[in-house]
Amino acid sequence: MGHPSRVYMVEELSRGERCVCELTEMVGADVSTVSKHLSVLKNAGIVSDEKRGSQVFYSLRVPCILNFFLCVEEVLKANAAEHSALAG
Amino acid sequence: MGHPSRVYMVEELSRGERCVCELTEMVGADVSTVSKHLSVLKNAGIVSDEKRGSQVFYSLRVPCILNFFLCVEEVLKANAAEHSALAG
DNA sequence: TTGCCGTTTGGCGTAATGGCCAAATGATTA
DNA sequence: TAATCATTTGGCCATTACGCCAAACGGCAA
Numbered sequence: 001m002g003h004p005s006r007v008y009m010v011e012e013l014s015r016g017e018r019c020v021c022e023l024t025e026m027v028g029a030d031v032s033t034v035s036k037h038l039s040v041l042k043n044a045g046i047v048s049d050e051k052r053g054s055q056v057f058y059s060l061r062v063p064c065i066l067n068f069f070l071c072v073e074e075v076l077k078a079n080a081a082e083h084s085a086l087a088g
Numbered sequence: 089m090g091h092p093s094r095v096y097m098v099e100e101l102s103r104g105e106r107c108v109c110e111l112t113e114m115v116g117a118d119v120s121t122v123s124k125h126l127s128v129l130k131n132a133g134i135v136s137d138e139k140r141g142s143q144v145f146y147s148l149r150v151p152c153i154l155n156f157f158l159c160v161e162e163v164l165k166a167n168a169a170e171h172s173a174l175a176g
Numbered sequence: 177t178t179g180c181c182g183t184t185t186g187g188c189g190t191a192a193t194g195g196c197c198a199a200a201t202g203a204t205t206a
Numbered sequence: 207t208a209a210t211c212a213t214t215t216g217g218c219c220a221t222t223a224c225g226c227c228a229a230a231c232g233g234c235a236a
Contacts, residue, residue, distance in 0.1 A: 002090045003224085020183060033225050035184055045163045054182050054233045062166065064159035071152035075133045091194080108213060121195055123214055142203045142212050 005029060006037050007069070009058075013047060014066055017059035093117060094125050095157070097146075101135060102154055105147035 005027050012018060012026060024034045038058055041047045048061045093115050100106060100114060112122045126146055129135045136149045 005224095029224095030226055031183070032185080032227080036224085039184080045166055051183095051232090054180095056183060062159060062163050064155070064162055067152070067159060068156040071150060071155060074152055075150050093194090117194095118196055119213070120197080120215080124194080127214080139202090139213095142210095144213060 003037065005034070006041060009034075009037060010041070010046065010060060010065060011069060013058060013060040014063070017050075017057045019055045019057050021055070023058070091125065093122070094129060097122075097125060098129070098134065098148060098153060099157065101146060101148040102151070105138075105145045107143045107145050109143070111146070 008027060009018075009023050012023065018026075020031065020035060020038065023038070024031045027034055027037075038047065038049070042049060042058075046060070046062055046065060047058045050057050050059070096115060097106075097111050100111065106114075108119065108123060108126065111126070112119045115122055115125075126135065126137070130137060130146075134148070134150055134153060135146045138145050138147070
């Protein structure tokens with residue numbers, strides 16, 4: 001976790017399963033790079049994969065991970081508020 | 089985030105403010121190392137610091153980060169269940 | 177079998193991170 | 207001011223993470 005591409009992928013997977021090709025197109029990196037990120041998430045138990053035909057579909061296994069992103073947003077908002085307070 | 093020492097420190101800070109010396113003793117690493125971790129957490133907006141006398145006290149600024157740890161535990165439990173299922 | 181598509185893995189160079197030591201900073205006391 | 211304690215910062219080295227390319231793997235169709 002903590003990597004922008006992985007965060008982005010998890011957010012996308014929260015909307016439903018996606019194949020590697022879709023995630024690759026969204027992230028805009030090399031397929032191998034995306035595959036490795038997914039491998040990390042899979043080993044961490046955050047996503048699960050299912051092979052159908054020649055494609056592999058990933059899905060979010062731990063919905064509570066989204067709470068984390070909500071928290072991150074809260075942090076960012078707090079930071080923004082602080083910075084504007086410092087500026088003004 | 090994502091680093092064991094930082095996770096440990098955030099968990100500890102969730103119980104109340106701690107000075108650098110306390111966190112250093114708990115983590116068991118060099119003071120400078122702990123200070124750098126705290127600096128990372130501070131820049132990320134996760135903790136805040138307050139200097140009182142010659143000591144600096146850190147406190148958790150974003151309680152929702154704890155939801156993340158609950159989620160992590162859930163992930164670990166899910167993983168453990170899966171592994172035992174594979175084994176059994 | 178051959179060829180193609182989707183995906184994964186290995187390798188390599190580069191960038192970032194973590195850890196310690198040493199030095200610098202700031203507060204306190206003598 | 208000098209000395210001391212608590213903390214931070216800089217330097218250096220070892221380790222890890224990223225990202226791309228190339229190669230390997232598995233499924234599908236001809």
